[in-house]
Amino acid sequence: MLAAQRRSLILTELGRDGTVRVSDLVSRLGVSDMTVRRDLQTLHRQGLLEKVHGGAMAVAEPSTSEPGFEANSARRQLEKQAIGAQAASLVRPGSAIAVSAGTTTHAFARHLVDVPDLTVVTNSVWVADLLHRSGAESVSVLVTGGLRTPSDALVGPVAITALSSLHVDAVFLGVHGMEERAGFSTPNLLEAETNRAMIRSGRRLVVLTDSSKWGVVGLSSMAHLSDADVLISDTGLSAQASAILAERVGQLVLVDPASPTPSGEA
Incomplete structure (x- = not known):
């Protein structure tokens, strides 16, 4: 599975539940703990989620928030x-x-x-x-x-x-x-x-x-x-x-x- 596909699935899970755990993502995606953590770090830098201990949580967006296309x-x-x-x-x-x-x-x-x-x-x-x-x-x-x-x-x-x-x-x-x-x-x-x-x-x-x-x-x-x-x-x-x-x-x-x-x- 490509990195972009993994990150899309991570965001889908996050949108469904509001939070995700590294351990659950490792099982869901079939990749290593380190790979999941790198994906979470990338998405965090893009402002798409907030990293927390053991996983990540959704970022609450204000009504004026306008994410870039990429x-x-x-x-x-x-x-x-x-x-x-x-x-x-x-x-x-x-x-x-x-x-x-x-x-x-x-x-x-x-x-x-x-x-x-x-x-x-x-x-x-x-x-x-x-x-x-x-x-x-x-x-x-x-x-x-x-x-x-x-x-x-x-x-x-x-x-x-x-x-x-x-x-x-x-x-x-x-x-x-x-x-x-x-x-x-x-x-x-x-x-x-x-x-x-x-x-x-x-x-x-x-x-x-x-x-x-x-x-x-x-x-x-x-x-x-x-x-x-x-x-x-x-x-x-x-x-x-x-x-x-x-x-x-x-x-x-x-x-x-x-x-x-x-x-x-x-």
């Missing part, structure tokens, strides 16, 4: 890959879509190179770079421009102006948090405003978010839960969260991280 990409990799693959199955050849910034939407973008005659509007530096480097001639990429945030989103008046003149078939939105009252949110005010403009540009809103985002509330809301025509998440969602989302969103699709196919719909 730090956030280490989290929930299997879930993001499965969500991205499922979301790509909704994209029809010849369509125009908008893709927001984020690590889950970046995972989704990896599958877009196989969709012919596609036009992608994005405010994500990473998504634009991935599609450019793929060399897929049938994918046209429009980058909004704007100010660059710590999570490598392009935001602000330039991005909003660009989005306000466009009309796309669907918007694929990544979020920092989702909660019953706050809806979908982000810690960055300019990103929230930009994402609202992106949502207005589309006929359909598809939200891509792993289960760890449930209950997380960023500083600024971007949309209500009921604004999502489709929400794709993973089977790690609690029964309570699934019930709330199934009632509010147009369609809830849950994927199994071990498989790219949907494991349940509501």
Whole structure:
């Protein structure tokens, strides 16, 4: 198992229970005590967990906390890959879509190179770079421009102006948090405003978010839960969260991280 995969699993366990023990991780991952401790030290330096005696605990993030793209990409990799693959199955050849910034939407973008005659509007530096480097001639990429945030989103008046003149078939939105009252949110005010403009540009809103985002509330809301025509998440969602989302969103699709196919719909 690669180091990135181990660390993603560590963060998944941490997100589930709030704490992890070195001894449990050694058994779960099938690696040495020293390897686990090195992984915990790396994640601690990235600000993704707090090391304690014999293990680690989750870091409570304030509503204004905005992890960088590379730090956030280490989290929930299997879930993001499965969500991205499922979301790509909704994209029809010849369509125009908008893709927001984020690590889950970046995972989704990896599958877009196989969709012919596609036009992608994005405010994500990473998504634009991935599609450019793929060399897929049938994918046209429009980058909004704007100010660059710590999570490598392009935001602000330039991005909003660009989005306000466009009309796309669907918007694929990544979020920092989702909660019953706050809806979908982000810690960055300019990103929230930009994402609202992106949502207005589309006929359909598809939200891509792993289960760890449930209950997380960023500083600024971007949309209500009921604004999502489709929400794709993973089977790690609690029964309570699934019930709330199934009632509010147009369609809830849950994927199994071990498989790219949907494991349940509501």
